[in-house]
Amino acid sequence: xxxxxxxxxxxxxxxxxxxxxxxxxxxxxxxxxxxxxxxxxxxxxxxxxxxxxxxxxxxxxxxxxxxxxxxxxxxxxxxxxxxxxxxxxxxxxxxxxxxxxxxxxxxxxxxxxxxxxxxxxxxxxxxxxxxxxxxxxxxxxx
Amino acid sequence: xxxxxxxxxxxxxxxxxxxxxxxxxxxxxxxxxxxxxxxxxxxxxxxxxxxxxxxxxxxxxxxxxxxxxxxxxxxxxxxxxxxxxxxxxxxxxxxxxxxxxxxxxxxxxxxxxxxxxxxxxxxxxxxxxxxxxxxxxxxxxxxxxxxxxxxxxxxxxxxxxxxxxxxxxxxxxxxxxxxxxxxxxxxxxxxxxxxxxxxxxxxxxxxxxxxxxxxxxxxxxxxxxxxxxxxxxxxxxxxxxxxxxxxxxxxxxxxxxxxxxxxxxxxxxxxxxxxxxxxxxxxxxxxxxxxxxxxxxxxxxxxxxxxxxxxxxxxxxxxxxxxxxxxxxxxxxxxxxxxxxxxxxxxxxxxxxxxxxxxxxxxxxxxxxxxxxxxxxxxxxxxxxxxxxxxxxxxxxxxxxxxxxxxxxxxxxxxxxxxxxxxxxxxxxxxxxxxxxxxxxxxxxxxxxxxxxxxxxxxxxxxxxxxxxxxxxxxxxxxxxxxxxxxxxxxxxxxxxxxxxxxxxxxxxxxxxxxxxxxxxxxxxxxxxxxxxxxxxxxxxxxxxxxxxxxxxxxxxxxxxxxxxxxxxxxxxxxxxxxxxxxxxxxxxxxxxxxxxxxxxxxxxxxxxxxxxxxxxxxxxxxxxxxxxxxxxxxxxxxxxxxxxxxxxxxxxxxxxxxxxxxxxxxxxxxxxxxxxxxxxxxxxxxxxxxxxxxxxxxxxxxxxxxxxxxxxxxxxxxxxxxxxxxxxxxxxxxxxxxxxxxxxxxxxxxx
Numbered sequence: 001x002x003x004x005x006x007x008x009x010x011x012x013x014x015x016x017x018x019x020x021x022x023x024x025x026x027x028x029x030x031x032x033x034x035x036x037x038x039x040x041x042x043x044x045x046x047x048x049x050x051x052x053x054x055x056x057x058x059x060x061x062x063x064x065x066x067x068x069x070x071x072x073x074x075x076x077x078x079x080x081x082x083x084x085x086x087x088x089x090x091x092x093x094x095x096x097x098x099x100x101x102x103x104x105x106x107x108x109x110x111x112x113x114x115x116x117x118x119x120x121x122x123x124x125x126x127x128x129x130x131x132x133x134x135x136x137x138x139x140x141x142x
Numbered sequence: 143x144x145x146x147x148x149x150x151x152x153x154x155x156x157x158x159x160x161x162x163x164x165x166x167x168x169x170x171x172x173x174x175x176x177x178x179x180x181x182x183x184x185x186x187x188x189x190x191x192x193x194x195x196x197x198x199x200x201x202x203x204x205x206x207x208x209x210x211x212x213x214x215x216x217x218x219x220x221x222x223x224x225x226x227x228x229x230x231x232x233x234x235x236x237x238x239x240x241x242x243x244x245x246x247x248x249x250x251x252x253x254x255x256x257x258x259x260x261x262x263x264x265x266x267x268x269x270x271x272x273x274x275x276x277x278x279x280x281x282x283x284x285x286x287x288x289x290x291x292x293x294x295x296x297x298x299x300x301x302x303x304x305x306x307x308x309x310x311x312x313x314x315x316x317x318x319x320x321x322x323x324x325x326x327x328x329x330x331x332x333x334x335x336x337x338x339x340x341x342x343x344x345x346x347x348x349x350x351x352x353x354x355x356x357x358x359x360x361x362x363x364x365x366x367x368x369x370x371x372x373x374x375x376x377x378x379x380x381x382x383x384x385x386x387x388x389x390x391x392x393x394x395x396x397x398x399x400x401x402x403x404x405x406x407x408x409x410x411x412x413x414x415x416x417x418x419x420x421x422x423x424x425x426x427x428x429x430x431x432x433x434x435x436x437x438x439x440x441x442x443x444x445x446x447x448x449x450x451x452x453x454x455x456x457x458x459x460x461x462x463x464x465x466x467x468x469x470x471x472x473x474x475x476x477x478x479x480x481x482x483x484x485x486x487x488x489x490x491x492x493x494x495x496x497x498x499x500x501x502x503x504x505x506x507x508x509x510x511x512x513x514x515x516x517x518x519x520x521x522x523x524x525x526x527x528x529x530x531x532x533x534x535x536x537x538x539x540x541x542x543x544x545x546x547x548x549x550x551x552x553x554x555x556x557x558x559x560x561x562x563x564x565x566x567x568x569x570x571x572x573x574x575x576x577x578x579x580x581x582x583x584x585x586x587x588x589x590x591x592x593x594x595x596x597x598x599x600x601x602x603x604x605x606x607x608x609x610x611x612x613x614x615x616x617x618x619x620x621x622x623x624x625x626x627x628x629x630x631x632x633x634x635x636x637x638x639x640x641x642x643x644x645x646x647x648x649x650x651x652x653x654x655x656x657x658x659x660x661x662x663x664x665x666x667x668x669x670x671x672x673x674x675x676x677x678x679x680x681x682x683x684x685x686x687x688x689x690x691x692x693x694x695x696x697x698x699x700x701x702x703x704x705x706x707x708x709x710x711x712x713x714x715x716x717x718x719x720x721x722x723x724x725x726x727x728x729x730x731x732x733x734x735x736x737x738x739x740x741x742x743x744x745x746x747x748x749x750x751x752x753x754x755x756x757x758x759x760x761x762x763x764x765x766x767x768x769x770x771x772x773x774x775x776x777x778x779x780x781x782x783x784x785x786x787x788x789x790x791x792x793x794x795x796x797x798x799x800x801x802x803x804x805x806x807x808x809x810x811x812x813x814x815x816x817x818x819x820x821x822x823x824x825x826x827x828x829x830x831x832x833x834x835x836x837x838x839x840x841x842x843x844x845x846x847x848x849x850x851x852x853x854x855x856x857x858x859x860x861x862x863x864x865x866x867x868x869x870x871x872x873x874x875x876x877x878x879x880x881x882x883x884x885x886x887x888x889x890x891x892x893x894x
Contacts, residue, residue: 034642039628039632039635042623043620043623054397062647070244070472074649077436077437078436080388080392081392081394084392092393095389099383100382100383101381101383124389131386
């Protein structure tokens with residue numbers, strides 16, 4: 001009765017590789033291999049914040065995994081995130097604040113979009129431009 | 143007093159369920175669960191691959207929620223196909239286990255919010271349970287717990303976080319009564335969790351910007367307090383828009399931090415902005431938006447508004463329908479059961495049970511692992527007081543609700559290690575000098591009421607120092623390692639490294655205790671009917687089954703042996719008596735051999751002394767014999783009566799059941815019977831002796847009555863009875879009766 005057709009089954013992946021085995025394959029934002037991030041290295045003061053941040057290529061990989069598992073929106077999120085890895089924490093917080101209701105004028109949002117474009121973050125720039133248009137129509141600009 | 147209600151109603155009025163509020167359904171206020179007459183008709187019109195109408199609203203009139211969903215939330219390539227299904231046809235796909243999860247997910251991606259709400263409204267409770275079993279993302283169920291206290295005491299937070307981790311919670315959520323304490327709480331709970339187990343995710347629920355900052359600094363490993371609302375007015379009042387939330391979602395991912403959003407029925411009603419829509423429709427907008435902004439998961443099922451939903455007809459069903467909606471949108475579901483939705487134990491259990499049975503990515507989005515009064519989110523539907531109930535429920539139904547027994551004998555050491563780890567970290571950074579006395583108090587505390595002193599200022603000071611000094615979680619790793627907490631340092635470091643790998647950003651990701659990621663990707667739910675899907679491993683099943691209260695026959699035998707006494711001994715074979723004043727007491731085969739205490743906790747010897755004293759009070763002579771060839775109490779009593787000079791005997795089973803028998807009666811007839819052994823006291827046995835003697839003298843005494851209790855006496859004692867009977871059977875042999883001697887009380891060390 002239901003027009004059910006054989007559907008794609010979700011990729012049955014093997015159990016995820018424990019971190020230790022994955023170490024040599026993954027690099028941190030700084031470029032440092034994951035498996036060099038040992039407790040001894042931390043104690044010696046050799047591990048920086050950037051050594052414990054995700055690399056944009058890793059986020060692109062996660063985006064592809066999300067796409068394969070029927071969630072293109074999650075993939076899009078990871079691709080926006082990959083762009084944001086290059087920004088300082090303070091800039092990320094600043095843009096979030098600017099996008100909250102009635103925090104920014106239309107022009108200020110346009111400026112943020114241009115700023116993002118200049119930092120090689122076009123997907124986020126497009127998101128901010130889209131927000132500016134809708135905020136103007138819905139009275140959410142400052 | 144014409145309007146005075148009758149006693150039956152007065153009695154019901156006083157029941158706890160009547161502390162709850164129940165609302166008349168009212169669509170104008172949004173007090174309607176599944177469908178309001180003002181909910182829009184589902185519609186989706188596309189022009190050149192662009193949504194120009196969504197659920198009855200034209201593009202030019204889209205509010206921010208419509209606009210974001212239209213731009214990002216729907217798979218337009220399946221929209222036409224999905225629209226061709228009637229609501230009921232789609233609903234059947236949810237329930238039919240022969241239709242794979244992936245097919246439901248594929249079609250639902252093309253459903254508008256109004257369409258999905260209508261489909262979910264068709265599912266009845268058992269169908270929701272079926273749909274949840276099939277549609278949840280992760281194969282292995284899990285659970286999330288709250289760890290907070292009224293004082294923000296870091297030592298207690300750490301001890302309680304370790305305890306929660308030992309109970310099996312894989313995500314811990316803390317929050318603060320004092321906002322500025324947040325960094326301190328985040329550190330204390332993260333350290334405590336690492337003491338309890340590897341791979342426990344931790345979050346600190348505070349205002350969005352501060353929560354993000356805590357994440358960036360590494361103090362927490364996931365975020366959840368990213369609230370979505372179903373109407374634009376309430377969304378904006380919540381100080382966000384779909385775009386700011388989408389950006390926030392990416393901000394977390396850009397630092398490798400797991401996050402999910404929060405929504406749930408009732409929030410819009412409470413804020414007076416439901417716009418006459420049903421709770422299910424508004425939540426459908428939230429869930430569609432969650433998918434649109436790229437969140438991997440949703441915490442819903444009422445949450446703070448759960449009791450609002452529960453106040454209207456079918457409201458509890460609506461809460462579960464929301465959860466299933468999340469699963470159908472291919473997202474992680476953290477399925478409510480957190481805010482206490484009723485004062486009635488029956489209602490709060492009823493609210494959770496179908497979800498526990500179906501299994502969920504997180505059955506509770508906040509089981510209160512601490513005392514109710516210490517829960518700074520407000521009391522949960524389940525609290526520390528209910529941990530044993532939850533473990534029993536899992537065991538009763540043979541399902542995995544995510545928890546296991548934390549061994550009582552090792553919990554003290556675990557809590558001490560957690561408190562000492564935080565004490566060491568706070569000393570290392572000079573944040574606070576928390577005393578050994580405070581550690582001792584936190585280890586033993588039931589809750590914050592048991593703490594010594596008040597460190598409120600030092601906590602605030604520590605939190606401010608953490609926030610202002612630029613301290614990060616890597617520094618905490620160092621402090622732990624340098625203070626002798628290497629294993630915990632490794633565990634905290636492993637959580638930081640997990641951010642670099644990013645596998646736990648995928649849908650429904652948790653870590654097992656070996657740091658393997660279990661998610662939609664690595665552990666997909668493959669339920670396709672009986673014999674498929676999640677089954678606990680043998681080891682996990684043992685955790686579910688082996689609750690600490692379980693007793694075997696051997697446990698009972700050992701316990702009884704510890705009470706063995708020399709005050710009851712065999713003097714030789716029992717012979718018939720001739721004295722017409724002689725009343726016998728016949729005891730069962732295990733009495734004084736393997737069983738020494740009755741179900742009411744009385745030593746068997748004392749019971750015998752009471753009966754003998756009663757017999758003597760009435761001028762008769764008592765004698766004790768053990769009947770060895772039967773464990774049937776009627777036959778024990780009758781056999782003894784046949785040996786008695788008077789022809790009357792008391793029969794006593796070692797567990798305490800007793801009767802009066804006479805030699806001319808059939809085995810199953812008797813003169814008087816005490817059947818409720820667990821409630822019998824010394825005076826009852828004394829009276830039985832008195833009455834037996836009166837029967838022997840030919841009198842007709844007023845029969846002794848069983849004491850009455852309305853407690854679940856059978857639940858309490860039936861397992862013990864089964865074991866006691868097994869022991870009696872083991873002692874039963876085709877041998878003649880023994881004559882027993884009860885040592886005179888004046889020579890004993892009895893506890894009279």
